[in-house]
Amino acid sequence: MNIFISTIKGYRWHLVAVLILTFIFSGFGIGVLAFINNKLMKATEQKELLIWTFIGLLILFLITSVIAQISLTALGHKFVYLMRKQLVKQLLDTGTEQLNQIGKARLLASLSGDIRNITFAFVRLPELVQGSILVLCAGAYMFYLSESLFFVTALWLSVTVWVSNIAVRRVYHHLRIVRETEDKLYKNYQSAIEGHKELSLNRERAKFYFERELEESASTQRDNSVRADSYHAFANNWTNVMVLGAVGLVFYLSLAEGWSNLETATTIALTILFLRTPLISAVGALPMLLNAKVALDKLSKLNLAPYTEDFAISNPLPRDWKEIRFENVTYSYPTAEGTMSFALKPVNLTIKRGELIFLIGKNGSGKSTFSMLLAGLNHATDGKIFVDNIEITAANQRAFRAQISAVFSDFYLFTQLLGQAGFASLKEAGQWLETLQLENKVTVENHRLSTTNLSQGQRKRLGLLIALLEHRPLLILDEWAADQDPTFRRTFYQVLLPLLREKGHTVFAISHDDSYFHLADRLLLISQGELRELFGEERETASHDAVEKLNNIIKETKI
Ligand SMILES: Nc1ncnc2c1ncn2[C@@H]1O[C@H](COP(=O)(O)OP(=O)(O)OP(=O)(O)O)[C@@H](O)[C@H]1O
Incomplete structure (x- = not known):
C-alpha cells in the first residue's frame, strides 16, 4: 500500500x-x-x-x-x-x-x-x-x-x-x-512467445504446453472469475x-x-x-x-526499491582510479530451501588500470557470476571491494557502476546512442561502426541506430558500440566473441582489443577462445567457483590446450 x-x-x-x-x-x-x-x-x-x-x-x-x-x-x-x-x-x-x-x-x-x-x-x-x-x-x-x-x-x-x-x-x-493465477498465465504467455520456435518444431510439446500447462492456469482463472x-x-x-x-x-x-x-x-x-x-x-x-x-x-x-525522484549518483568516485581490488570477496546465490546454492570462493584480486584481462573456465564454473560482482550488479556476500583506497559500500555502489560498461551474454540492445553526458558524438559513432564493419548495414539517425534487425553477431557488435560510446574506464565483455565469425573474431582479438588498451580502457573479457589467450595481459581461471591467476607453464598449457588436443586427434587418425 x-x-x-x-x-x-x-x-x-x-x-x-x-x-x-x-x-x-x-x-x-x-x-x-x-x-x-x-x-x-x-x-x-x-x-x-x-x-x-x-x-x-x-x-x-x-x-x-x-x-x-x-x-x-x-x-x-x-x-x-x-x-x-x-x-x-x-x-x-x-x-x-x-x-x-x-x-x-x-x-x-x-x-x-x-x-x-x-x-x-x-x-x-x-x-x-x-x-x-x-x-x-x-x-x-x-x-x-x-x-x-x-x-x-x-x-x-x-x-x-x-x-x-x-x-x-x-x-x-x-x-x-x-490475480495469483495471472502470474502463471504470464509465464505461459512467455513460453508461447519466447519458445515459439521450439513449439513450432515440436507439436507434441506444443500440445503438452497447450493442454496441460496453459489449461491449468486458464481454467483456474475461468472458474474463479465465474x-x-x-x-x-x-x-x-x-x-x-x-x-x-x-x-x-x-x-x-x-x-x-x-x-x-x-x-x-x-x-x-x-x-x-x-x-x-x-x-x-x-x-x-x-x-x-x-x-x-x-x-x-x-x-x-514485489519489494521494489523505495521511490526517489532523481537519477543523481551520490559519492562519485574519481575517474582516474588506478586499481580495483577484491579482498576475500565471496558470493552465494540466494536459494530456496533444500536446493544447493552455488558459491564463489573468497576472491583476492587486483585489476590495474589499463590491463587486458581474460577470464576462462568451464560452463557453470562462475565466470558470469564473477563478472556481475565486478560490474557491481550483484552484492558480495562477504569481503570487501576497493577502488584505490575507497571501499565500495551501498552508499557508493551506483558510483562504482558508473565506472563500468558491459556487454553481457544476455545483453539488451538499446538504440539510443548516449555518451558520457548527453548524446554520443556522431563522428565517433561513425568511426566505431566502420571498425565494427557495420557501416553498410546501420546508420545513425537522430542519435539512434537505424535498425537492430540484424544477425546475433552483428547485434553484439552494436552492443559493443553502445558500450564504447559511454567512455567508461572499465569494459566487461561476457563471451563477446562467441557469436562472431572467425575473421571478425580475429579482428576483435588482434585489432580491437589492443586498440581499446591503447585508448586507455581496462578490459575484462570472459573468453573460451584459447588460441587468443596469449594476447591477454593476465589470464584468470575460475574452477568450481574458485578464481586464480595462471602464470608460466599453466598459462601456456591453457592457451594451447584445445590446439594440442586437436593435433593429437589428427595424429591419432593418421596412425
Ligand atoms: N540466478 C541464479 N540463481 C542461482 N544460481 C545460479 C544463478 N545463475 C547461475 N547460478 C549458479 O551459478 C553457477 C555459475 O554460473 P555462471 O553463470 O556464473 O557460470 P559461467 O561460468 O558463466 O557458465 P557459462 O560458461 O555456461 O556461461 C551455475 O553452475 C549455477 O548453478
Whole structure:
C-alpha cells in the first residue's frame, strides 16, 4: 500500500477540493428532493415560478454532478499516471538480484495487469465516493423528515449492506486467486512467445504446453472469475431488491402503522429511490476496488526499491582510479530451501588500470557470476571491494557502476546512442561502426541506430558500440566473441582489443577462445567457483590446450 499512500499524498489538495465539490453536488441533489417535497407536492399558486425554479435546481444539480464526476475521474487518471511512473522508477532503482528473484513473468503481470486493475478501480471510484456521500446527505435529510423512519430504513439498509458484504468478501477471495493465477498465465504467455520456435518444431510439446500447462492456469482463472462474478451478481441484485423493499416498508409503516403521513412517506420513498442508483453503482464498483487492493498488495510484495525522484549518483568516485581490488570477496546465490546454492570462493584480486584481462573456465564454473560482482550488479556476500583506497559500500555502489560498461551474454540492445553526458558524438559513432564493419548495414539517425534487425553477431557488435560510446574506464565483455565469425573474431582479438588498451580502457573479457589467450595481459581461471591467476607453464598449457588436443586427434587418425 506504500505506493498508494505516497502517490495520494502528492494529490491531497486536489482530493480535498473534489470531495468538497462532491458534497456540494450531493447538497443540490437533496435540495431537489426537498423542493419536490416542500413545493411541488403542495403546488397551488405561482406554478410558472415553481417550474422554472425546479428546472434551475435540476440544471445546477446536473452541472455540479458532472463537474464532480469529471474531477474525480481526472484525479484517478492523474493518480494512475503518477503511480505508473513511480513504479517504473522503483523498478529501475531495484537491484538486479532482486529482479532476478521476482522473475520476468511476475514483473510483467504487475506492470500490465496490476496497473490496469488500479486504473479500472479509479474509473469506478467516483461512483463509490459519490454514492457514499449521497447516502450520507440523504440520510441526514431522512433523519430531518422522520427520525423513526430514518432508523428503520438505516437498519434495513445496514442489513442489506452487511449481507452484500459477505458476498463481496467471497468476491475478494476469488479475485485474489484470479490475480495469483495471472502470474502463471504470464509465464505461459512467455513460453508461447519466447519458445515459439521450439513449439513450432515440436507439436507434441506444443500440445503438452497447450493442454496441460496453459489449461491449468486458464481454467483456474475461468472458474474463479465465474465464482467472483456470481457472488457479485448476487450482491448487486440483493441490494436492488432490498432497496425496493425499503420503499415498501416505509409506506407500510407510515400508512398501515401510522408512523407518518403520506407526504413524508412519499418523500422518504423518493429519497430511497434517489439513492438506489448510486447504491447499486457503489456495490458494483466494489469488486473493481477489491481488485485494485489485490493489485496494490501484489505491487508492494514485489519489494521494489523505495521511490526517489532523481537519477543523481551520490559519492562519485574519481575517474582516474588506478586499481580495483577484491579482498576475500565471496558470493552465494540466494536459494530456496533444500536446493544447493552455488558459491564463489573468497576472491583476492587486483585489476590495474589499463590491463587486458581474460577470464576462462568451464560452463557453470562462475565466470558470469564473477563478472556481475565486478560490474557491481550483484552484492558480495562477504569481503570487501576497493577502488584505490575507497571501499565500495551501498552508499557508493551506483558510483562504482558508473565506472563500468558491459556487454553481457544476455545483453539488451538499446538504440539510443548516449555518451558520457548527453548524446554520443556522431563522428565517433561513425568511426566505431566502420571498425565494427557495420557501416553498410546501420546508420545513425537522430542519435539512434537505424535498425537492430540484424544477425546475433552483428547485434553484439552494436552492443559493443553502445558500450564504447559511454567512455567508461572499465569494459566487461561476457563471451563477446562467441557469436562472431572467425575473421571478425580475429579482428576483435588482434585489432580491437589492443586498440581499446591503447585508448586507455581496462578490459575484462570472459573468453573460451584459447588460441587468443596469449594476447591477454593476465589470464584468470575460475574452477568450481574458485578464481586464480595462471602464470608460466599453466598459462601456456591453457592457451594451447584445445590446439594440442586437436593435433593429437589428427595424429591419432593418421596412425
Ligand atoms: N540466478 C541464479 N540463481 C542461482 N544460481 C545460479 C544463478 N545463475 C547461475 N547460478 C549458479 O551459478 C553457477 C555459475 O554460473 P555462471 O553463470 O556464473 O557460470 P559461467 O561460468 O558463466 O557458465 P557459462 O560458461 O555456461 O556461461 C551455475 O553452475 C549455477 O548453478
